[in-house]
Amino acid sequence: MPETSNVVRVSGVTKSFTLGKIEVQALKGVDLEIARGEYLSIMGPSGSGKSTLFNMIGGLDKPSSGKVFIDEVDIAQLDAYELAWLRCRKIGYIFQTFNIIQVMTALENVTLPMVFAGMNSDATVKKGLRLLEQVGLADRHSHKPFELSGGQQQRVAIARALANDPAIILADEPTGNLDLTTGEEIISLLKRLSQEHRVTVISATHDIKMLNVSDRVVWIRDGRIDKIENREELSISIGKIRVRD
Amino acid sequence: MAQERIFSDYPQKTARGNRLVVLPFGTSLEIAFKSIKVRFFRVLITTLSLVLAVSFLSFVDVSNDIANGMLASGDPDLRQSLVRAGYDLGPQDVNVASTPKQRWIIILSLLVCVVGIVNAQLMAVTERFREIGTMKCLGALDRFVLRLFLLEAGMQGMVGAACGAIAGTLFALAGALARFGAEAVQQVGLTDLAVSFAWATATGVVLSLLGVLYPAWVAARMQPVEAMRVEQ
Numbered sequence: 001m002p003e004t005s006n007v008v009r010v011s012g013v014t015k016s017f018t019l020g021k022i023e024v025q026a027l028k029g030v031d032l033e034i035a036r037g038e039y040l041s042i043m044g045p046s047g048s049g050k051s052t053l054f055n056m057i058g059g060l061d062k063p064s065s066g067k068v069f070i071d072e073v074d075i076a077q078l079d080a081y082e083l084a085w086l087r088c089r090k091i092g093y094i095f096q097t098f099n100i101i102q103v104m105t106a107l108e109n110v111t112l113p114m115v116f117a118g119m120n121s122d123a124t125v126k127k128g129l130r131l132l133e134q135v136g137l138a139d140r141h142s143h144k145p146f147e148l149s150g151g152q153q154q155r156v157a158i159a160r161a162l163a164n165d166p167a168i169i170l171a172d173e174p175t176g177n178l179d180l181t182t183g184e185e186i187i188s189l190l191k192r193l194s195q196e197h198r199v200t201v202i203s204a205t206h207d208i209k210m211l212n213v214s215d216r217v218v219w220i221r222d223g224r225i226d227k228i229e230n231r232e233e234l235s236i237s238i239g240k241i242r243v244r245d
Numbered sequence: 246m247a248q249e250r251i252f253s254d255y256p257q258k259t260a261r262g263n264r265l266v267v268l269p270f271g272t273s274l275e276i277a278f279k280s281i282k283v284r285f286f287r288v289l290i291t292t293l294s295l296v297l298a299v300s301f302l303s304f305v306d307v308s309n310d311i312a313n314g315m316l317a318s319g320d321p322d323l324r325q326s327l328v329r330a331g332y333d334l335g336p337q338d339v340n341v342a343s344t345p346k347q348r349w350i351i352i353l354s355l356l357v358c359v360v361g362i363v364n365a366q367l368m369a370v371t372e373r374f375r376e377i378g379t380m381k382c383l384g385a386l387d388r389f390v391l392r393l394f395l396l397e398a399g400m401q402g403m404v405g406a407a408c409g410a411i412a413g414t415l416f417a418l419a420g421a422l423a424r425f426g427a428e429a430v431q432q433v434g435l436t437d438l439a440v441s442f443a444w445a446t447a448t449g450v451v452l453s454l455l456g457v458l459y460p461a462w463v464a465a466r467m468q469p470v471e472a473m474r475v476e477q
Contacts, residue, residue, distance in 0.1 A: 060382070060470040080386065085265040087469070088384020099379040103279045116384045118267045160383070 005072075007167060007200050008034040008057055013066035015052050026052040028223035029066070034202060036167075039194055039213060042204045044220035051172065053220060054204040058091060058170045059083055070168070088116045092161025092199070094190075096173035098153040100145040106132060106156045107141040113163040131159040134196075135189060151182035158190060162197055169194065171203035175210070184209055268389045277396035284369075291365040292405035295449055298358035299406045302351050303413030303445035304420075305343055307433075310441055311421045312341040314432035323432065326425050355452060362456025366398070370464045374471050381469035394461035398453045406449020410442045 010032040016025045026049040034040050034057075044050040055061040056068050059075045067074050070086070078086065087093075100109050110131055111124040119127075132141050135155040145153055154174060161169050171190065175183035191213040194201045203210060211217055211234055219226040281288050312332060315323040316339055328334050332341060343351075370377075377390055421430050 055470050058382075060468070081265050084381075084384045084386050087382055088266050093379075093382045095379070097375070099375055099382075101376055101379060103276070103283045103376075112380075113383045115272055116266050116268060 005036060006033045006069075007036045007038075007071060008032075008202070009069040009072070010053070010057065011067050011069070013053070013056055013063040013068060015049075015056065015061070015064045026223055027056075027063070030220075030223075030225055032218060032225065032228075034200060037198055037200055039191065039201045039215045040203070041210045041214040041217045042202065042220060043206060043211075043217055044226075045206065048220045049223040050204050050220045054170065054172055054202070057202060058093065059086060088113055089164045090167050092163070092166040092169040094154070094157050094161050094169060094171040094174045094203075096176040098145075098150065098157050098177070100148075100153050100156055100160075102145050105142050105144055106137060106148065109145075109156055110159045110163055113160060117164050127163070128159070131162055132156070134162075134193065135159045149182075150178050151186060154178065154182075154186050155189065158186070158193065162193060162199070165197065166199055168200045168202060171201060171205075173205055173207070174203060175205065175207045180209075183207060187213055266384045266386055268385065268392070273389065273392050273396055277393050277400060280393070280397055281400060287369070288401055291362060291369075292401050292453075294358045294361040294365075295402065295405040295453055296409040296412065298354045298452070299409030299445050299449040300413035300416070301354050302448060303410040303441060304417045305347050305351060305413075306441040306445060307414045307417035307438065308421065309341050309343055310437040311417065311425075311430060311433045313437065314434055315425065315429050316340060317434070318432040320432075323425065323429055326429070330424055355448070359452050359456045362398075362453060363459060366394075366457045366460035367463070370394075370460045373464070374467060377464050377467050378469050378471040381467070387465040390467075391461050391465040394457055394464055395454060398457035398461070399450060402450040402453025403446070405453065406446045409449060410445035413445065414438065414442060 010030055013027055013030045014025065015027040016023050018024070028049075030049075030053055032053075042050050042054060052061065056063055057070075059068070059070070059078075062076055067076065069075070070090070075083070075086070100106075101112070104112065107125065107128050110128040111121075114124040114127060115121075129138065129141060132138055135158050137152060137155050137159070140148065140152065145156075148156065161171075169190075174190065175186055178186060187207075187209055190201060190203075193199075203214075211231075215231055217229045217231075217234065219228070312327055315327055316334075324334070327341075333344075334341070380390065418430060418433075421433075
C-alpha cells in the first residue's frame, strides 16, 4: 500500500447513548486512520459499536468526545449545508436494506445525487446510464425497485453511490440481505469499481467473504478496536478465519 | 481549517453559499407527483376527509347564493317559498347570510378535517422515514424534504378541494331544484357561484397545507442516520 495521506482520521472518539436511565457507552475511545484508496472492513459482532463508529465516519452522527476528520477537516465544525455538500459530493452510501427510493426508476435513483449536485439533466442521464452499465444493469434502467431483485437493487445502490465520483464509499452491511452467491457478486463488483474509480471503501460487516477483498480489517469488540489486520496476515480457510502465527 | 483534496473544490462561502446542494423546483414537483401516484389509494383516503369538509362548506355557501339569487330577483313568489322553506326573512331583508349555527358546524367540520389530515400525514411520514433518510444521505437539505411534503399536500389539497367544491355545488343546486324548482335555480348569480367555488377551493388548499405543516417539519428534521436502521 503506497504511503498517502489519510482520507479519514478518527481520534479518541467516544459515544454514549442514554437508554432510559442507563447510560450506555457504545464507543470507548477509538483511534483509526484510513488511507486514501484503501478497502477497509470494520468487523465485529452486533452491539460492538461497529455501526456507531461507521455512522461517525459518515458524518451521520456526532461523537460525544473526540474528533472525526475527513481529509483533515473536523466534521463537527461543518454546518448543515457543508455536511449536505459532503454527503452529496464526497461520500457514497450503500445500505444493508438497499434503500432504493421506491417511487423512482433505477435511472432516476442513480441520477438523484447528480441533480442535488446541480448537474443538468442531459448530463445526469448520460452518466446515470453509464454507471448502470458498469454495474451490469444497462437494460434495467427504467425498472422500478419492486421489479428488481435484491442483488439488482444493491447494484443500483452502488451505481448511485458512485454518481458524484465520491472520495469515500461507506457500505453498511452491503451483503447482509443477500444470499451467498449474490453477496459475492456484489463484493467483487464493489472491489472492482472501487479500483476503477479510485475510491476508499469503508464497510461495516460481519460477512467473512468481505475479508478476501479487504486491504485491512478492523475488529471492533465492546466499543474498542480489538485488532487491526492487514490482508497478508489473514488466512481464510473454509468458512473460518485463522490468524497466522 | 486545512482544506486539501476533498475540500479543495468546496465552493467558497458567498451569499449563494446555501446553494451548494440544489433541487430544482421542476424536479421537486415531479417527485411529489410520483409519490402521490404511487401511494394513490393512501392519498385518496387522506384527501377524502378534505373532500367531505370542503363539499359541506361549498354546499352551505352555494345554498345561500341560490337564496340570494331568488331574493334579488324581486319575485314575491320566490320570496314566499324561501320563507316556507324555513329561511328567517324579515320584510326588509334583501339577502341571506349563513346563520351562526351553520358557521359553527362548518368550522367544526373543517377542524375535524385538519386533525384527520395531520394524523394521516404523520403516518405517511413514519412510513417514509427510510426514503427521507436516504435522500438526506444523498445530500438533501431539510428544506427539500419540507418542500416535497408541502408540494404533495398542495396538490392533494387543490384536487381534493376542487372535487369537494364541485360536489357541494352540485348538491346545493340539486337540492334547490327539488325544493324551489328550476325557475328559482336560474336566478343564481354565476359570479356568486364562482366566488363560492374559489373560496371553498382556497380554504381546502389552506387546510391541507395547515395539516401537513407539523408532519413535514418532523420529516425535514429527521436525521439521515435513520435510513441506516435495519428494522423494516
